[in-house]
Amino acid sequence: MFSEKKMAILTIRAELLNAARCWFKKNGYFEVHGPTLIPAVDNWPGYFEVRYFDKKAYLSQGLQPYAAVFVAKFRKIYTVAPTFRAEMGSTKRHLTEYWRIEVAQRCDLDKLMEFEEALVEHICQSLSKQIPETLKCFQRSAENFAKVKTPFPKLTYDEAVDSLQNDGFNVNWGQKLTWEMEKHLSLKLTGPFFITKFPMSTETFFNKSDPERPELTLSADLLAPEGYGEIGSSIQRITDRNVMSQKMDEENVDPEHQRWYMNFMSNKSRPHSGFAIGLERLIQWTCKLTHIEEATAFPRTPSNVYP
């Protein structure tokens, strides 16, 4: 049932996770598991709905807000778990079910990005050492992959918009970067890089804002080069209860539905940041795959939940 190519992809998938876990272990990260079934309180778009006995539940889109609870006690945590998005999207870039490598720890975003790039460096080094022959199946040389080294280049959102405008893209400051824009930027580089400090208008409400320029968030996307685009994202979280209350007001989030988290924040939450890397996105770049569906054995796409 699996082709030779699929076998090679799955070999890279397994080794990639092995490398990630080795790095987590060596660096003192604690493995945790958040829930997959989460309460469906507001009517959130993009979530899969589950019939949960006489209630309804959603399928999780990541470890937040549970990460904050873990981090308060364990300082540096990670999870590797399936994640779900009920979005119609290109099968080139989107799966409805994908696996996330997710990290949270007590530090600011700059420090977090150092860990994030160190993890990706370690994964690339490990792949080139452990399975150089498998990399060759995808026209990747172990030597080139071994050249992925920290620190990764960093581009601010402001710089990215300037660069895109100079290259003829019709983009205004404050807009979300489209996939075509990400692709264009990532074609200019040969290794992974960050785009940092996205404007508040493109981000979710629980991102901390930049103290120096409140219209920006402390956020950073990790992009793969060669036109592959975003593979991960990271943010520093709001940990001040009053700031969070105010944000919820602005975004019309019912605080009653987040009461346990707000109660938790009031006295227990510590400053922390987190990142998530999409496993299949990372594989897509590693194996130079046109369609992300190829990165997993039994892919789930909007049109396909079979076999």
Place this chain on the structure above:
Amino acid sequence: MFSEKKMAILTIRAELLNAARCWFKKNGYFEVHGPTLIPAVDNWPGYFEVRYFDKKAYLSQGLQPYAAVFVAKFRKIYTVAPTFRAEMGSTKRHLTEYWRIEVAQRCDLDKLMEFEEALVEHICQSLSKQIPETLKCFQRSAENFAKVKTPFPKLTYDEAVDSLQNDGFNVNWGQKLTWEMEKHLSLKLTGPFFITKFPMSTETFFNKSDPERPELTLSADLLAPEGYGEIGSSIQRITDRNVMSQKMDEENVDPEHQRWYMNFMSNKSRPHSGFAIGLERLIQWTCKLTHIEEATAFPRTPSNVYP
């Protein structure tokens, strides 16, 4: 938010998985991921239903039948993944969302049980070596846990029924053993043990039958001692397409709904067996927990999907 006890439980949880993965690595098992979202073709009881765009899907209850496809190519595979059961049950023993350590490999059941018990032995040895102080939080001495050694005692289903009848239980051959019966049997032992060769009447249709006594299946449950009962189950799979077709007939399973798998079986399936261990069940025994909810950070039970 987490008590000292919960911190100790989560520490054991993380170390237990670390020990399992070390054992898998040392023994050449290949890590795979099956889908969580599976097609909802027949009307299966006990499955959570997901609204999948304009279709419906179910949440997975394990790696079958995907395990068979992986095993055909990779020989010895494992996965660690969340699993879902839409069943009302005692919060002492049942979660609606739990994590499974699942293995499949090309061998018969007797050989598989050797690997299963070796894994559990390795986990117990690792816990006693790596986190003896954490074990003490649960009145477990590292010395006693280090005494968990293979081979584990094996009791046939026939012997289990005889023993229960002798002890005054009202049980007939062919009945499923209840939780009270399991508990009674497991109170007699000080270490994990197997109950083997359950009758066809208590098992699912894809279990291979015993060539010597076709009314029995090649199956084995792994039980924890001290009254904790079942923590894992293992079976040898049917790999003959004609036998499977006949079984599906008997069980009124629509073969059309399993066509991809039947096509796959016709020429590619290799003899194989598999086992699954419930992570929270294993933790429940390790930490002497009354309620299985305690074995995870954010438990999901029939009445609770919050926070």
